Amino acid sequence: MRNARATQLLFELARPGRRSAQLPACDVPEVPLDDLLPAEALSPAPPPLPELSEPELVRHFTNLSTQNMSVDTHFYPLGSCTMKYNPKRNERLASLPGMIDLHPYQPSATLQGLLELLDGLQQMLAEIAGLPAVSLQPAAGAQGELTSLLIAAAHFRTLGQKRTKVLTPDSAHGTNPASAAMAGFDTVQVKSTPAGFVEMEDLAAKLDDSVAVFMITNPNTLGMFDRQIGEIAKRVHDLGGLLYLDGANMNAILGITRPGDFGADMMHFNPHKTFSGPHGGGGPGAGPIAVSEALAPYLPVPVIVRDGDRYELEYDRPQSIGRVRSFFGNVGVLVRSYCYLRTHGPEGLRRVSENAVLNANYLLSKVKHIFPVPQGDRCMHEFVASGARLKSDRGVSAMDVAKRLLDYGFHAPTVYFPPIVREAMMIEPTETETKETLDAFAETLFRITEEPPDLLCEAPHTTSISRPDEVRAARQPVMSWRAE
Ligand SMILES: Cc1ncc(COP(=O)(O)O)c(C=O)c1O
Incomplete structure (x- = not known):
């Protein structure tokens, strides 16, 4: 489902004859395409590409980029994926x-x-x-x-x-x-x-x-x-x-x-x-x-x-x-x-791992009271917390929590994997995050657990797309365009 903030498709914005570039009139003899390519390689008509002005094009992609969550814009504790910040x-x-x-x-x-x-x-x-x-x-x-x-x-x-x-x-x-x-x-x-x-x-x-x-x-x-x-x-x-x-x-x-x-x-x-x-x-x-x-x-x-x-x-x-x-x-x-x-260097690399493990353990110790970690009180670089208690007490699933985190500007952790943990939330903070970010993330998780279940079941409310049918999106990607 798309809400009002969603960006229109390029094909919806397009108008026949609009151009992003204006070329001077051709001042050399034109060579027909069929002089260059065999007839069977030529399409009977030009492809129906969207026609737009340059500002429309730039705004379209810039707006899309701001709707994306990336490690350069948000904390991204997607367990197993190690979404650490990459030095520019x-x-x-x-x-x-x-x-x-x-x-x-x-x-x-x-x-x-x-x-x-x-x-x-x-x-x-x-x-x-x-x-x-x-x-x-x-x-x-x-x-x-x-x-x-x-x-x-x-x-x-x-x-x-x-x-x-x-x-x-x-x-x-x-x-x-x-x-x-x-x-x-x-x-x-x-x-x-x-x-x-x-x-x-x-x-x-x-x-x-x-x-x-x-x-x-x-x-x-x-x-x-x-x-x-x-x-x-x-x-x-x-x-x-x-x-x-x-x-x-x-x-x-x-x-x-x-x-x-x-x-x-x-x-x-x-x-x-x-x-x-x-x-x-x-x-x-x-x-x-x-x-x-x-x-x-x-x-x-x-x-x-x-x-x-x-x-x-x-x-x-x-x-x-x-x-x-x-x-x-x-x-x-x-x-x-x-x-x-x-x-x-060797020392720095060791510190990378030590800090990745330290950050994960710090976060584990902060969230385990509400999201227990069945594997215990210590972890390496990531841990899998369980939202099972929240689900049975309030009917709120790990998916609801993950979706609501997006409203607060945090990328969701990996959910429902590995299946060995019920209502699994796999959290990997990585070494590149500050204590303040980890604290803010833990506080947000607590706040979410106190919010009305109705609000959570329909989250996220602030993103361009709320709850896509993820399986359908993966299995039936939209591969068509609208020709004028
Ligand atoms: C445990 C594990 N093994 C293998 C892979 C595959 O690596 P790649 O995505 O580079 O093909 C991944 C990727 O996320 C992984 O998490």
Whole structure:
């Protein structure tokens, strides 16, 4: 539903003949289009594009941008997504002419600065992962998973072992089983305990020598660090399998512990969550992976190699799984990550994680009296609070609370996930927020719980769109336009 503040569509604003640009009359002979293109490639009529003046166009997009909630305008505690503030400096550095004017088809002799930067990024990621070999190519965390699983498959092929299964905890992000299926494995779910940890008996029951990989996110989606990880790694390795660490929650452990040190053989990073990559809009993304020495030969090509003070792109890697992405990956995102890591340095990165965990625990301690946290009084970078009591006492759901927060200028937390918590609200404040913001958010949550349920059930009241049918919006996007 749209209210009065909603912006009209460009097609509603358009009037035939209006223009944003006025070009001088053509002073060269016109060339008919069908002289340039085969007839079958030509559309019978021009596309019905909206016709508007420049101010209308500028106002339209500026107004739309002000209706959006972003991390640059609002507190955005969307659990699992790590919506921390990205320093603007990194945007500026990634936009320097020496970066954006490069072309991937340039000979590598003319790309030495960029290759040095990417090599430096690989080294820093290897250090953070505690794993020696890195590929920057995957274009998203999910593609990092797929790439790693293809590497695992190649590794077991080389060993002559037929391993058909990938285990994932029942709390795993949907991309984990999806990547496993895409890489040709059967996926098997391992149960979690009520606290969200791997149920070791179930793991023992499902782990055998047909298992190629156990994929785990640690800290997990409930914001808890599974301390059994060393034992899990041992059990997987004892049977010849590999341990995969989904690094989506690395923001909680930078410089504190390293996946390679707690037994992971491979992992991906999500730079858009951890290292100031841009969020949203479908990209641009990146999902670098780090792997153990034994798996390094299978990394995708090209691999950046250093020969003295020269950098080269090496393609001749007989055991490589091949290409997973054109050129060298999404370089713009990788440059931002490099800048972020260099700016912080090891000490700064550790402080990032310590503050992310501190902020989450501070907020947890402030809200738990009204929104209990079933997993306990301590968390890592995020926690999952339950609105079940509010629902049973006053009929107000987690969704109502989430929607009402928008009226107060806060982005909603993630709701109803993970399903293990009733009326779940997954809150991740991140390290970039002040105490005042966290206090204001907690006070607003309390205020909302005292408001009349009728008001809440119809919230939000101040946004352009109130309660869209989210499932329908996702499944039936409007793909039509109104031609004059
Ligand atoms: C736990 C977890 N794993 C994997 C992914 C997939 O990462 P990407 O969105 O970069 O593909 C996400 C993304 O949000 C995630 O939260």
